[in-house]
Amino acid sequence: MDSKHPAGRLPEPPNPIADDGDEAHFCGTCAFSSACIAAGYNKPELAQLQCLVEHVGPFRAGEHIFRTGDPFRAIFAVRSGTVKTRMVDKEGREQVLGFYLPGEVIGLNAIYPEHFPCDAVALDTSFFCRFSFPAMSALASRIPAVQKHLFRLLSKELGSASLLAGDHSADERMAAFLMDLAGRYAARGFSATRFHLSMSRGDIANYLRLAAETVSRVLSRFRSQNLIRIEGRELELLNPDALRQLGQALLPD
Amino acid sequence: MDSKHPAGRLPEPPNPIADDGDEAHFCGTCAFSSACIAAGYNKPELAQLQCLVEHVGPFRAGEHIFRTGDPFRAIFAVRSGTVKTRMVDKEGREQVLGFYLPGEVIGLNAIYPEHFPCDAVALDTSFFCRFSFPAMSALASRIPAVQKHLFRLLSKELGSASLLAGDHSADERMAAFLMDLAGRYAARGFSATRFHLSMSRGDIANYLRLAAETVSRVLSRFRSQNLIRIEGRELELLNPDALRQLGQALLPD
């Protein structure tokens, strides 16, 4: 009963183009905002960006944005909500590849194989900007700022992939994970010390290559050391410096 | 005493443009060959590709192609030899990020930070094609095939980064590692069943998040099971199917 569909209504309205003057609000947290701004809000190029963007959603928790094997046609920027990407091997074992917050982009790893190599599953009710990739490429050829932006997005993701590379203790990985999330929330203007974990302990464990029990134990220990306050999935970082210290081997710089 | 510098001479000749008709031979195994061909050998665009390529080398085993923190100006395609990329944390611990064979490209993860986030170290005497990245970007804007190629390279590397993601046994990781190398050699026209491991057991161990002793033991076991023949760093795969089977959880498809 709200004019701005708050979530939890309208099972998948087509709603291709954004409907409102909320545009600037949405785009402020978007990974493409700088490209859009570089393209110039008042230039005709913006109209072209508008053409290739499609606002999609809502997806409810558990719904797929795309599935392994789907033909690659577009990349998606998270407008709101949270997503995990994962691969499922033929024995049915899941491997979580990453979590994506508002403003971040999923689907880039599908460019080369031309089919999505993983599933993307909403963890929250989520909305997305869908960017047709052929159109995006064509635009990138004409607007260097857009091309540069795409290169940077790809390269950035390469960097973050090597975050989980090393072999490190459960404590180090957990601390690095929390500080990474904190930094990414902060980069989008959210609180860096209080946030909601949209993913289950099991998903965190899988992502960090730990058992769910270990994640639970480490969080309990962090709590007992007054590093964090945690109730269910509500998290507060009480001593970010100590956590950064703990996770430093895994963290940038 | 050979007209085509065989390696091991001329400490770093400037030699900016390829000097010979061997061009096609070199480029046949290069990651950019398809882009070069797409650009058209006879068109004026090729001249532009020539302008932005610089052949560099030789680098001897242990020498750096680039170092962490160096400003990012170019990406490098391996012409011959092998490279490892690695990060060294402030406690001096090394983390090997990957190995690069002839035809593969290093430096893509530096686009976003604009400085190299890792070292690249030659494992063999190696030669490279150095592509000025600003020039490459400019060319990509004008030639869609080049742009597409860069996108695909970036995306491909994203995919391979998630190879080492999962938590798997030492045997699985080792088998997957060997089959991955085999596939990459095969893709460049080398033998898929007999090749030289340019990296030490320690480097393999570090890359796979194992101890060097474990790598040694697993290889010994594989040998005793007649899966491989190995003498020092010379490797022959005697039963690729069994190895693929072993590593399937980690391998594409």
Added chain:
DNA sequence: CCGGCGGGTTGATCCGGATCAAGGCGGACG
């Protein structure tokens, strides 16, 4: 010639985290 050294192999021991097990909590639904 020797000694040092990096790399590799193999054996013995240890430990961090996986696994097994039991129980708590809260939400969905008959």
Added chain:
DNA sequence: CGTCCGCCTTGATCCGGATCAACCCGCCGG
């Protein structure tokens, strides 16, 4: 209402691979 089920927590036990240790080999430099 009670039951079920997914998620989380905590305790007990186990095991794969790390670590420690000893040794070999080839290479380099003196």
